[in-house]
Every structure is written in structure tokens, then in C-alpha cells.
Amino acid sequence: MAQxxxxxxxxxxxxxxxxxxxxxxxxxxxxxxTALVGDNGAGKSTLVKIIAGIYGRDTGDYLFDGxxxxxxGPRDVAALGVEVVYQDLALCENLDIVExxxxxxxxxxxxxxxxxxxxxxxxxxxxxxxVRTVKSVRQSVSSLSGGQRQxxxxxxxxxxxxxxxxLDEPTAALGVAQTRQVLDLVRRLADRGLGVVLISHxxxxxxxxxxxxxxxxxxxxxxxxxxxxxxxxxxxxxxxxGRSGDLGIAENPxxxxx
Amino acid sequence: MSVESDTPAKPADGAFxxxxxxxxxxxxxxxxxxxxxxxxxMGSLPAILGLVxxxxxxxxLHDRFLTTYNMANLVVQAGSxxxxxMGLVFVLLLGEIDLSAGVAGGASAxxxxxxxxxxxxxxxxxxxxxxxxxxVIGLAIGALVSFLGxxxxxxxxxxxxxxxxxPLKLIGSGGSLRFNxxxxxxxxxxxxxxxxxxIAAVVIVLGFAALALWRYRSRSARGLVHQPxxxxxxxxxxxxxxxxxxxxxxxxxxxPNPNLFNISGIPxxxxxxxxxxxxxxxxxxxxxxxxxxxxVGGNAEAARRAGINVTRIRISAFVIASSxxxxxxxxxxxxxxxxxxxxxxxxxxxxxxxxxVIGGTSLFGGRGRAMxxxxxxxxxxxxxxxxxLLNQAAYINLLVxxxxxxxxxxVDAISxxxxxxxxx
Ligand SMILES: Nc1ncnc2c1ncn2[C@@H]1O[C@H](COP(=O)(O)OP(=O)(O)OP(=O)(O)O)[C@@H](O)[C@H]1O
Ligand SMILES: [Mg+2]
Numbered sequence: 001m002a003q004x005x006x007x008x009x010x011x012x013x014x015x016x017x018x019x020x021x022x023x024x025x026x027x028x029x030x031x032x033x034t035a036l037v038g039d040n041g042a043g044k045s046t047l048v049k050i051i052a053g054i055y056g057r058d059t060g061d062y063l064f065d066g067x068x069x070x071x072x073g074p075r076d077v078a079a080l081g082v083e084v085v086y087q088d089l090a091l092c093e094n095l096d097i098v099e100x101x102x103x104x105x106x107x108x109x110x111x112x113x114x115x116x117x118x119x120x121x122x123x124x125x126x127x128x129x130x131v132r133t134v135k136s137v138r139q140s141v142s143s144l145s146g147g148q149r150q151x152x153x154x155x156x157x158x159x160x161x162x163x164x165x166x167l168d169e170p171t172a173a174l175g176v177a178q179t180r181q182v183l184d185l186v187r188r189l190a191d192r193g194l195g196v197v198l199i200s201h202x203x204x205x206x207x208x209x210x211x212x213x214x215x216x217x218x219x220x221x222x223x224x225x226x227x228x229x230x231x232x233x234x235x236x237x238x239x240x241x242g243r244s245g246d247l248g249i250a251e252n253p254x255x256x257x258x
Numbered sequence: 259m260s261v262e263s264d265t266p267a268k269p270a271d272g273a274f275x276x277x278x279x280x281x282x283x284x285x286x287x288x289x290x291x292x293x294x295x296x297x298x299x300m301g302s303l304p305a306i307l308g309l310v311x312x313x314x315x316x317x318x319l320h321d322r323f324l325t326t327y328n329m330a331n332l333v334v335q336a337g338s339x340x341x342x343x344m345g346l347v348f349v350l351l352l353g354e355i356d357l358s359a360g361v362a363g364g365a366s367a368x369x370x371x372x373x374x375x376x377x378x379x380x381x382x383x384x385x386x387x388x389x390x391x392x393x394v395i396g397l398a399i400g401a402l403v404s405f406l407g408x409x410x411x412x413x414x415x416x417x418x419x420x421x422x423x424x425p426l427k428l429i430g431s432g433g434s435l436r437f438n439x440x441x442x443x444x445x446x447x448x449x450x451x452x453x454x455x456x457i458a459a460v461v462i463v464l465g466f467a468a469l470a471l472w473r474y475r476s477r478s479a480r481g482l483v484h485q486p487x488x489x490x491x492x493x494x495x496x497x498x499x500x501x502x503x504x505x506x507x508x509x510x511x512x513x514p515n516p517n518l519f520n521i522s523g524i525p526x527x528x529x530x531x532x533x534x535x536x537x538x539x540x541x542x543x544x545x546x547x548x549x550x551x552x553x554v555g556g557n558a559e560a561a562r563r564a565g566i567n568v569t570r571i572r573i574s575a576f577v578i579a580s581s582x583x584x585x586x587x588x589x590x591x592x593x594x595x596x597x598x599x600x601x602x603x604x605x606x607x608x609x610x611x612x613x614x615v616i617g618g619t620s621l622f623g624g625r626g627r628a629m630x631x632x633x634x635x636x637x638x639x640x641x642x643x644x645x646x647l648l649n650q651a652a653y654i655n656l657l658v659x660x661x662x663x664x665x666x667x668x669v670d671a672i673s674x675x676x677x678x679x680x681x682x
Pocket of ligand 1: 015018020041042045046047
């Protein structure tokens, strides 16, 4: 298999006494959709935030293109070409769509903001995502519906010609048509050669678009397999019990009670 | 370009429901505006209405209220409140507060006065020294708030008490420093030559008109969201009427005894306020720093995830507030002609907070403009001015001003609730 675009090795993370991630290995391959699945509280969002540079990691390596990299914050990660759509979206409600999409990376002419360039680019990106329901790109985010916000957050992530895109439950707030669009987009991004990570609780979606599945169980990687190797039912077992047949965490009395 | 199409029949990809016809006519703009008002986005409207009410009430109760002499007086009195409020807008934008801004201004003015009197410094150097004192105070507050995470309310309350020690120590209780430097005192008691005033007025109006029209052309040419041309022209006309009207008013001889004296021209305070207004408006609306201020005020976590250095933004806001407080302290000293240990320790701060909030800056963060301070400051300054003419006791003044602050905060809180309900 090709070399992973982005890889974490042996990552541990604790919040105070809560040990949330245990020796997690995680890899994102170019041109593939990696589904990250796990029950509520399994540590998916925490893993995403570590990749995004929002949380530091206690131990473990962060590799990009096979090279070990030092990331100290969201800016370093963005510079690598990694974009994240957060579960809680992280939009500023008092700013409009364009302002949100370029937040932290505003285009400037001299010392002034280049609103014309930003608005044009934002429009193009939204148009390429076939966003029809937004009234105007200068609408403030507080006036958008949950699904529209979701779309803005996704548009913000694909604006930057990135190499890796992580989406934390991007379809949770979406209607049928919008979900369809996001899943198509996820597939299109991967077909363009990006590494895509999709977090979802909907196994139908996962089976449909994912190439690989990484299952987390109580902060441990229970399985990291090709989607063809598993069935819907086995993924559910991995999520709920941490093992399924020959896959999963070995029964170990030391960890079984975690 | 992806959106140009004059055939609304075909909802092409990316035809944002109503972008193409957005506010093409005045009627559309008016409807938009009413919708925003309904949704709780009131901006400065309550302040403008309040100002009109105050003017009507005071001018009917006292015939000298509307004289050019009193209007010029009002401009000078409002100056220091407006500048203090303009600085506070920056911390309010972040949802923080600076209770020490008033006394920071007093301490700064005290340092400037000492440099002028004891050390014979040039006025410009002494002014810079005062502003540096303000900036250092802001830096200390910002650092304590950002690094130790103490609520700004508590930090600045401590500073409010401690900073009063500076002038008390430097001046001694009961004493005062005269503030009679030609230039600095002149800010309040001298006027811009009438011709120069007119030239400046014309330059400002032409500059605004050119900018607004250029903006309209460049945005409409590329099919971006823009205001309809008639609205742009109305804005230019309104500004021209205000600026030229004010200039004409202040250029007339307003001496109570016009045969003996000639007092005419724009008080120097006004150009100072306008320059600060233009500068900070530019910073807030046209620079990355300004954009980041709004972002941190709106959602600090989102800003952090976008790679914005939230600590730096927060500290800068406190530095700006305290530096503007220093300028305000100098204007206040210029008006009274002295600095005393109590300077800035009275109602200055609450007046300024009230001014910003009345003008439309939200106490909850994320909303506010430099212009809010100007409009709100005029409202706040009008109250003591009018009541003073009516010979009302000081307690009435306090009651009215306190009531106005409460009213403004209520409008803010209610419109915030409506905003989140209506989603405007
Ligand atoms: N900032 C934090 N401080 C302390 N504990 C945290 C923090 N963030 C997450 N946790 C804990 O880490 C665990 C994993 O949380 P995480 O948000 O990563 O779960 P998740 O897999 O994304 O779940 P969901 O499917 O509900 O989104 C949870 O037990 C949570 O309580
Ligand atoms: Mg999660």
C-alpha cells in the first residue's frame, strides 16, 4: 500500500486523570476515505483535535508524508495542508459567511483586507458545492440554519486546496439531500487524491463512501481494516464490544475493565 | 466568475437565492433594514432617537440650549467621553470590561502635566509620555487577564483603586496641577480658523463620496454584494448635510456679545475626535487585526482554531482602551485646565460605558463600532449640558444618566435575545 499522507503512531492523551486515548495508531492515505467510527465518548473528536493541533499529545509521533513533524498549533497544521470540520463547527456567529471562511487567513492588499477577492473565491467554492439555499454570502452566520452552517464549515475546509480533510460528523445536522451532497463531496475529494477522514455514526454512509475503517473502542484502536473485509454487522460489534471474531482488542483482563 | 446571470428562471448552481437582485432598489434596502430592526439589530437607532428627544426637550425648556455657543460647548464637553468610550469599544467587543479606564486617564494626564510643569517638556513629548503610561497600564491589565485568567472585571476594579494612588502621590491630596499648555489647553478653548475648517469639511465629504462611489463601482462591476446606487447617494448627501451644517454652525460668531468678541470656528477637539474615529474605523473594518477582534469577541474558541493568537488580540484590546483613556484624560484636563488627584475617578467611566452601549456596542461582545462611541457620547454629554442650563441639582443628573445607562443595557439585552430568536 502507498505511504500514508498523515500518520499518528502510539498516541496517548489524558485529560487530568481521564486517559482518553491509549497507544492509538492512525493513518490517512491519499485518495482514500478513512472512516473513523466508535461509540459516544470513544475518543474520535479528541483524536481529530490532536491532529488539528488544538490539543497536544502526551506521547506519540505525528508524521506527514512520512516525515516526523512538530506541530504546535492550528496554524502549523493548516500550513501542512490539513483542514478540519469540527463537530461543533467553530464558526463566529457575528461574522458573515465570507468572513468565516477566510478567518485567520484573510487575503490582503497591502494592509487592507481584500474583500473583493475573498468574496469572489468564497462564492466560487460555495457554488462548486452546489449550495443553493444560502441567501447571500454576506449573510451573518447567526442567521443560517444548522445544515447551512454545516455547509459553510465544509466550504471553509475545501477552500484551501488542502491535502487532508477531516470531517467530524459532517452529516449529523443535514437533511436527506444535503447529506447526499456531502457524501458525494467526500467521495469527490478522495478521488481528487486527497486523504479524507469521515467520522460518522451512520454505518450505511460509512459502508458506502469509505475505503478503510478505523474503529475506536474506549480510546483504543479495535480495528483498522479495508471496508471490503468487514460487514455492517461486524463494524457494529467492533464499536460496541471492541472485538468481532478475529478482529479487535485481545481479551485481556488488565484492559477489559477499562 | 460563477454567478452572473440575468435569467433568474434558471437557478444555476451557486445562484444564492437572492444575491443577484440583492437590494437593487431602495425599497429592497428599506425592507432589509426594517427586517434587521425587527430581528433586534438596532445599531445606533435608539441613540439617534434618544438624541432627538433630548434636543427637543431641552430646546423647549430652555431658549439658550440651541444657541451656537452652547452647541460648541456641547462638542467640547462630549470630546473626552467619546474618546474614552471609543477605547472601551475594543474591550467591550471582546465581552470584557475595563473599569479602570477613567482613572488611567487621570493618571496619564497627571504624568503629562508634571512633564510640562516640572520638566519643561515639549507638549508633544509630554503627550506621548502620558499615552505611554496608559499603554503600559493596558498591557498590565491585558497580561493579568490573559495569562492568569482573572476576570477583567476584578483586575480592572483593582486597578481602579490602585491607579488613583498615582495622582494622589504625585500631586498630594487637595492639590492640583495647572494644565495651561498653549496647544493642549487650546484643544478645548481655541478654534480652527474658519477657512481651514471649511477646507477640511470639503475634503472629508469629497473623500467619503469618492470612496463610497469607488466601492460601489468595483463591487457592482464584479457582481458582488453591494448597496443600490440611490442608497449610496443618500448616504453621501446625509453626511454632507451633517458635516457642512456643523461647520456652518460653528463658523458663525457665537460670542454672547458678538459686537465685542468674535468666537468662531470649529473647536480643536472636534478634528481630534474625527481623526480618531476615522483611524479606528479603518482598523476595525479594513484590517486583519480588526477582523480578528470581532472573531475573538464572537467565538474565541473558533478564533483559536482558525490560528488567531487570542492572547495577543486580548492584550492589544486592553492596550488600546487604556491608551485612548490617556487621550481622554488629556482632553478632560484640557477642558478644566487642571489635573487633580480625583481626575477620572468620578463618573467618567460609567458615562463612557453608557455612551458605547447606547451607541449600539454590545456588552456581550462581538458587536460594536467606533461610531457608536460618538453617537452615544453625544447623548451622554447632552444630559448634563441641558440639565446644567436648567439649573437642576446634581442628583437629578446622576439619576437621569444612570437611568439612561440601564435603559441602554436593557435594549442591548433584549435585542440580543431577539437576534438569537430571529437569527439576524
Ligand atoms: N477537554 C476535555 N476535558 C476532559 N475530558 C474530555 C475533554 N474532551 C473530551 N473528554 C473526554 O474524552 C472522552 C472522549 O471524548 P470525545 O469527544 O473524543 O468522544 P467522541 O468519540 O468524539 O464522542 P461523540 O461520538 O459523542 O462525539 C470522553 O470521555 C470525554 O468525556
Ligand atoms: Mg465527537
